[in-house]
Amino acid sequence: MLRELELDAGRPAAQSVEFDMATPLVAGLSVAAAALSGRYMIRAWQAFRTQAAMPRVRRFYPGGFQGEMNRREAALILGVRERATVDKIKEAHRRVMVANHPDAGGSHYVASKINEAKDMLMGKGKSGSSIF
Amino acid sequence: MAGKLIANLIVMGSTIIGRAMLQAYRKALDNANKTGVAHEAINNIRRASKTMTEQEARQILGVSENSTWEEIVQRYDNLFERNGKSGSFYLQSKVHRAKECLETVYQKNKQDEPPN
Numbered sequence: 001m002l003r004e005l006e007l008d009a010g011r012p013a014a015q016s017v018e019f020d021m022a023t024p025l026v027a028g029l030s031v032a033a034a035a036l037s038g039r040y041m042i043r044a045w046q047a048f049r050t051q052a053a054m055p056r057v058r059r060f061y062p063g064g065f066q067g068e069m070n071r072r073e074a075a076l077i078l079g080v081r082e083r084a085t086v087d088k089i090k091e092a093h094r095r096v097m098v099a100n101h102p103d104a105g106g107s108h109y110v111a112s113k114i115n116e117a118k119d120m121l122m123g124k125g126k127s128g129s130s131i132f
Numbered sequence: 133m134a135g136k137l138i139a140n141l142i143v144m145g146s147t148i149i150g151r152a153m154l155q156a157y158r159k160a161l162d163n164a165n166k167t168g169v170a171h172e173a174i175n176n177i178r179r180a181s182k183t184m185t186e187q188e189a190r191q192i193l194g195v196s197e198n199s200t201w202e203e204i205v206q207r208y209d210n211l212f213e214r215n216g217k218s219g220s221f222y223l224q225s226k227v228h229r230a231k232e233c234l235e236t237v238y239q240k241n242k243q244d245e246p247p248n
């Protein structure tokens with residue numbers, strides 16, 4: 001009975017079968033295309049982010065130390081604000097000196113600069129009494 | 133009478149204002165000197181056409197004139213890394229510039245030496 005029905009509706013059945021067979025192929029191709037597109041997008045995003053990050057690298061300060069230190073350079077050397085409190089200055093001085101101590105591979109020149117910076121910021125320099 | 137009085141007031145006011153402006157100008161110069169702004173401006177102009185000297189570069193890295201390039205690179209790597217951890221960016225900059233300066237010097241020396 002079932003076979004007879006199939007035979008009777010031969011052509012419509014065949015067409016239906018063809019349509020059913022085509023659908024998975026189309027679906028597969030769509031998925032593949034989507035995957036490739038996603039991969040390309042990810043690569044493009046990474047490249048964009050990499051390029052964008054390059055110009056943001058901090059530029060090193062040019063030249064050497066100034067002939068005569070001022071408060072701005074002293075603050076830069078210790079990595080604090082010009083108007084930092086005494087406690088912060090002492091803490092920064094200790095931290096920076098640990099990295100540049102002559103007994104641990106640092107140079108005497110840089111160590112003397114760090115000490116000079118601390119004295120200047122703590123008001124022991126020639127312009128320490130200034131409010132500005 | 134009124135005109136004379138007004139004239140006196142104007143002259144007196146002008147004198148006071150002029151004196152105040154003069155004092156303010158002098159005060160501004162004094163502050164600029166104290167805070168180092170004027171000095172810094174002069175240094176900036178001077179530094180624009182000047183880079184670190186070889187002597188200062190050697191002092192910063194703590195090397196002598198007899199040091200080899202390998203020693204310099206080793207000290208540079210050490211100081212750069214430690215200043216990156218607990219030092220300041222300014223000192224890191226100075227260490228980097230010192231290495232650049234000595235690199236130029238050593239390249240020049242290498243070129244000057246005739247190959248045997």
